[in-house]
Amino acid sequence: MGTMLKKKSLFFVFTFLVLAPVFSRSLNPSLNDDVLGLIVFKADIQDPNLKLASWNEDDDSPCNWVGVKCNPRSNRVVELTLDGFSLSGRIGRGLLQLQFLRKLSLSSNNLTGNISPNLAKLQNLRTVDLSHNSLSGSIPDDFFKQCGSLRTISLAKNKFSGKIPSSLSLCSTLAAIDLSSNQFSGVFPSGIWGLNALRWLDLSDNLLEGEIPKGMELGVVCCLRAIDFSENSFSGNLPETMQKLSLCNFMNFRKNLFSGEVPTWVGEMKSLETLDLSGNKFSGEVPVSIGNLQPLKVLNFSANELTGSLPESIANCVNLVALDFSQNLIKGALPQWIFNLGSKEVSLSVDKIGGRMDGPLTSPKGSSFERLQVLDLSHNGFSGEIASGIGALSSLQLLNLSKNSLAGPIPVTIGELKALGVLDLSENWLNGTVPVEIGGAYSLKELRLEGNFLVGKIPTSIENCSALTSLVLSKNNLTGPIPAAIAKLANLQNVDLSFNSLSGSLPKQLANLVHLLSFNISQNHLQGELPAGVFFNTITPSSVSGNPSLCGSAVNKSCPAVLPKPIVLNPNSSSDATPDSVAPNMGHKRIILSISALIAIGAAAVIVIGVIAITVLNLRVRSSTSRSAAALTLSAGDDFSHSPTTDANSGKLVMFSGEPDFSTGAHALLNKDCELGRGGFGAVYRTVLRDGRAVAIKKLTVSSLVKSQDDFEREVKKLAKVRHPNLVALDGYYWTQSLQLLIYEFVSGGSLYKHLHEGSGGNFLTWNERFNIILGTAKSLARLHQSNIIHYNIKSSNVLIDSSGEPKVGDYGLARLLPMLDRYVLSSKIQSALGYMAPEFACRTVKITEKCDVYGFGVLVLEVVSGKRPVEYMEDDVVVLCDMVRGALEEGRVEECVDARLQGKFPAEEAIPVMKLGLICTSQVPSNRPDMGEVVNILELIRCPSEGQEGIGMNYLLNISIN
Structure with missing residues (x-):
């Protein structure tokens, strides 16, 4: 059946390329022109999820096909929207047949190759969105010469390079241009300023350089609402003519090489809601005219070389929700107007601001001051006490006053901050006790008070902060025992109580903290036996050192009461x-x-x-x-x-x-x-x-x-x-x-090798089962490495599957039983691991480390996804799995890398980054391989991306080089 369909498709392609021009001279365009064009387009792409299954070449009209919208009167295709269909391949000539097409949207797929200049010949096109693909090459300079009525074009997040074509200035109807996140280079195409219909211009995250032309006629493009030139290499001053952009409400020049003073004319752009000049080389004082921008919501001047003090006129910007002047050379007293703006985020961290926190941090009841959510005044020179009025910040979620010279006690009103998630008062001169009222801040996730002069006991009320994940009280003068209440904080991951004067024995209940990653109690006066349990049995000696009366294996001292x-x-x-x-x-x-x-x-x-x-x-x-x-x-x-x-x-x-x-x-x-x-x-x-x-x-x-x-x-x-x-x-x-x-x-389920290579019939591992095996194996290796144990012999036959489908890694650390790590002996003992062995095994001058396991794990990942052995011997060839997958991915042949038994039954958005992760793990250079802890984090992000973190996981791996 598949062969017949393929032959029919080839017949249509032949008809389109050879006979269509002949017919067009004698016949009017028929409805089948759209059918023919779309079928030819489909023939050039791969559809792993069968999203285009409804596209049937025998239909008289494509108007009921998925992703296709027709004009109800003419029944001609006017919109083609295939966003996020996991399509791969190239954009072929079939689309040229859709002469009435007004919208083409193919974003968030895996399309590759160049963009065809013939695409611009579709005179009715108004919207083109090819963003979030892997298209590459340069855009021909004549691409936009026939842009017709084009109003919106987005090529964002691809791999385009070369210069931005000057013909772009010929598209007089363009309202939105998004060329961000590519590799465009060269100077700013000044002709863009002649597009009088332009409303939105985004050239961010490219390789553009040079100055913005000073002689541009911005009066023509006066309707521009948003401009984003961030993350390029633009230099020089901001040209004065930009003040003509009187309707612009968004201006982002972050992370460039702009210099000179912040121009005073910025205050004339009275429609601005976002102004971001961070990460440049601006110097001088912040202009007073900023206060004229009453609609301003976001003002970011961080990471520059600004001096002087903050102008009081900024108090007029009553709509501010984010204010960031961090990493500058600003000095003077902390302005009181900050606490009356109603700003939701204030960041003045890493400034060299001097002065004192004079005056109470209070404002009249019901004022907008109560809406403040983030207050970061860290890395400064503030002195004096923390005013008790800070409890009035009822919406505060982050309070960071670390690395200043603040003195006095911690206000008891801290307990009134019910929404507070992060409290960092570290590295100051604070004294007194940790207030019992701290338990009232029950939303705390991170509490950092290290590097002060705090005394007294750790309050048991800390148990009320049930969401706490980090508790850092080190380098103080705390006394008394470690309260058993800490053991009730089930989410704790990092605890540091080192360099205090704590005494007594450790609560046995601490063994119940299953999420612990670190627990540092060094340099105290603790005594007795460490709690039992997996974590404390393998705790690093440095984390418990300096407690002479502690006993247990971690301190190499037996306890009097022997079990x-x-x-x-x-x-x-x-x-x-x-x-x-x-x-x-x-x-x-x-x-x-x-x-x-x-x-x-x-x-x-x-x-x-x-x-x-x-x-x-x-x-x-x-x-x-x-x-x-x-x-x-x-x-x-x-x-x-x-x-x-x-x-x-x-x-x-x-x-x-x-x-x-x-x-x-x-x-x-x-x-x-x-x-x-x-x-x-x-x-x-x-x-x-x-x-x-x-x-x-x-x-x-x-x-x-x-x-x-x-x-x-x-x-x-x-x-x-x-x-x-x-x-x-x-x-x-x-x-x-x-x-x-x-x-x-x-372990009853047999080895992973048997499941992958010796299964029969329909009894094979699903994608979810394979992903869980990869993730579970990664977690086990991370646990071994955390205990300073190298597996040395990771392979599919050493991964067992239990009755519930969970992987269990065996044969770990057996090389530790040998009198010395002899590479010849080791390699002779694990010859069955051919294909899994890291290249450093062959080099006596390279240290054997945990990165050897990372290499073997990478090969195992590719084996699990592909269903192929690490090395396969053909009649006249030897196929190395890593090389095969690398070549296939580079050429876009994803289906060849995935087990044939999974075809159509796996999510490409998971499989591709997992394979790329496997290739990264098999890097020839050990230092280029990630740690197994990082591997676990990436795998968890691939499966369940956190908000704002997708770039760390899937998108990062989709775009990373695998060479």
């Missing part, structure tokens, strides 16, 4: 006990007497009794454990042929949780019938504990290379502490000189 040790069994049997006789005695454990206990035994009789008792108990434990070992004979033919009763077999079995009770007995533990698979470090077997729980046992085949028993146990315990939902849990180990076993949780 019961893991069960240690000696498989050296002294009887012929059967497995059935093991169960009653399995509960006995060895009793270890501490030094303090021995000292406490004061009488010789007691000592004798104790010795006798211990001896008897040890004999019972020895008998019990030897019978337990009978179940651990680990029969594996020639691999383990020694008798369990010989000294050669004496070893140590440690389970980190539960009893080491294998219900299957000796015949199954390492029986080849129970073998699950083999890898570079050893074979894996399945067995079942007596409680019914299945485990996987890895028999290491690197015995001759494994470290000493002490080093082996130390490294295994470190690996066991790393817990994450997407990591296969290490539950125990077994050690003898000739045999080492690692005991893992059993």
